[in-house]
Amino acid sequence: MKPAEKDNTIPSLILLTATRYLVPVLLLFSLFLLTRGHNEPGGGFVGGLVAGAAFALYGIAHTVHDARRLLRFPPRVLIGIGLLVAVGSGLFSLFYRRPFMTGIWSVVEVPVIGKVGTPGIFDIGVFITVLGMVLQIVFELMEE
């Protein structure tokens, strides 16, 4: 089984069709994992892995080029964004004169998600970093 890296290889019809339904479901699932992580099994790390798998699947079914277009950001940049988000969430507590990375929580509840707090934002940073890391490696290997 070869990845469909060149334009002249004919992608599997089954794979293409499956991808069309699987990718959105996987991405939604990854977000679901991310948001419920604080209270139920899940979290940013596994969410990022699932999202990464979704894009990797898309890349195998179509081309890496298409997958990169779907992602919009270069994976390298995602790693940076993720780290910035994570660090930023930690810096937030400094405004409250608390040590770095003290969790700060909103007072009001947001529907569906529940209370919003900096650990959640931190988890989003983890999600983005992991997604970027997985795709950085996967895309690079696919393009070889």
Next chain:
Amino acid sequence: MLVAVLSGFGLSLAAPWAVRVGRLRGWLFALLPLLLTLYFLSFTPAVMTGEAITASYNWVPSLGIQLSFYLDGLSWLFALLVSGTGIFIFIYAGAYMADEPLIGRFYAYILIFMASMLGLVLADNLLTLFIFWELTSFSSYLLIGFKHKDEAARKAALQALLITSGGGLALMAGLILLGLAGNSFEISALVAGECLTEHPFYVPTLLLILAGAFTKSAQVPFHFWLPGAMTAPSPVSAYLHSATMVKAGIYLLARFTPILGGTALWHLLLPAVGGLTMLVGAYLSLRQVDLKRILAYSTISSLGALVFLLGLDIPLAAQAAIVFLIVHSMYKGALFLIAGILEHETGTRDVTALGGLARIMPLVALAAGFAALSMAGIPPFFGFVSKELLYETTLGLQDNAILFTTLAVIANMMMVAVAVLVFVRPFTGQLVETPQQPHAVPLGLWLGPLALGLGSLAAGLVLAQVGAILIAPAVSAVVARPTAVKLALWHGVNPMLILSILTVLGGLVVYRYRHSYRRISNRLDMGRQWGPAKWYEFGLEAMLSLGRLQTRVLQHGYLRIYLLTINLVFFVLVGLTLVTKHDFAGQLPSTDLRVHEAVIAAIIAVAMIVVLFARSRLAAVVSLGVVGYGIALIFVFFGAPDLAMTQFAIETLTVILMVLILYRLPPFATFSSRGQRIRDAVIALSVGALITTLVLVSTTVTQPTLLTSYFAENSVPAAKGRNIVNVILVDFRGLDTLGEITVLGIAALGVYALLRLRTPSQRKVDLTATVETELVAEQDKSKEVEAM
């Protein structure tokens, strides 16, 4: 005060965008040092009355580290020096580097420097001081290496960093010793506290702190990094390497004079090292033809003079040092900026290739003239006062007055000759053909040098006020008691005046015979072969060789041998500990194996055997996947859904990665001999057995684990999450996770670099191992968390 110190860091972040304003950017950036100068000036009345302003913020309360600031006469003077010269440097840099594409980066670096220098001179806490100290070394490194495509610049930057941060390490040890000896990490408390000079830690503390100060302030034998640092753009040389950063060592010595000074050792080491530096710098300075190198060596000489003065056993010395410090910052800063203008306009810094420029750039020539007159110590310039004070100090000594005075006179004669050289050669005489056609100099360039030059004149004219406002509070801080300062140009005919006249005449003679001087000194030259720069190179080369050797031995690049080493070491260390420290008396838990668990275990075992005897890579990969999924199932059965989910995701991705590289690998073949395989099997089985024993043993130990109950109890109330694993990852141990995702990011960039850098023929190296190791590491953390 915290805001004042941190504002530079803040603006530094915005610098890459702020430079887009165009030509006026220099003026825009200069607003910050201007505001800071005004801010510090607002403390003038308080400082004059001898009051100290303090501000303290909790930084790391758990370690007792305070972000505390202390503004007295000395730190106030330095803060003004840093922010005041900063104004002109920033304006100048805007014009000097008008066409530099990376100008944003430049301002970002130099702002970091300014902020850290301010932090350094204002810090009250020893550790705060150290952190800012290191930040100045670091920003100096970035600025020296600013032209990073130039190999010489990179080398000089590294040299400066290694020397100053080497000294920084010594300083850190010294500061910690000082804090322990004085039982406080606040400088103000140490000054007020009991005398430390009899403490058993005194000698090591002093030596370590001196090592830090001497490396930073380019004292012999560490002086050689400073001329190398001249590869930096001229504003950097003027700001960091003459006016401010190299004075950090001086500041430190002045600051610690009340704490550590006054002993025989202090009065021996400082004058010896400082005096030697003063002479060596002066001697080397006149040998150069590159304008910036001339100035660099003369700066070394001046720094030596400052250390020398601070070490003299006479109250007047502190006053002479503070006056000379201000004098030197003004004239040397101006001269460096002028050297930059000359290079900018003519394309050369060789003094022998310049001439007659006064006609083209009269204002610059005027500034240079003022600076040179101050440097040569001609009345009514400020430099004259400082030289008089220097002689008065050395003449007033009880011991060695003649020796030290002679030293000072010789060094000052050389400085006079240098002053004449840097003004007369470029600006007078016939106009000389230069690589570039010089033209009128823009305002941004000449403003700074002229302002500093005029300052040298003005300070000499309003001496009484300068003495009372600027000098007296700083001197009082150094000698730790209120001191009045009376400065005057005319004291009548006295030994100091005669020495001053002698110095100027001597300097002119040296200038007249500078060619013979250069010839003779070149013939006598030993420094190039045996000097400290050679020691540095030798040391660096030795370190690199050692690094290469140990890399060859330990980092050979064979994954299988890495695994072998790691497993063997693990087996021996853990095995030994287990056998010697544990008594195998505990009761093994009863095993009630259920059917589905047994089935999973059997599947894993079978898959493992398949992996071992697989005839194709695909079969091995798939079987390994089965093992992974099997383990994930076990996690599910034992109530670790998070872990199982992560395991599933990772197994999936591993299979994807494997498949991606599978067909690029060489054909599946057996590379190892039978003996090797038996050896590997033995080690694998031993490690497996050890792990099994370990797990079984750990179940027999019934220690109360505080962690699990702590996390279970606090997860919801303290962190508002019911999923303990996740709460630990993102909250309780968020810092660990932050570190780990950083590692993940770096690993991904490493894979990227590896894949991109290899030549196509090399592109068959197995990379999955790297990737997988990372993933497994991350997963191990979750496991560890789960196990609690």
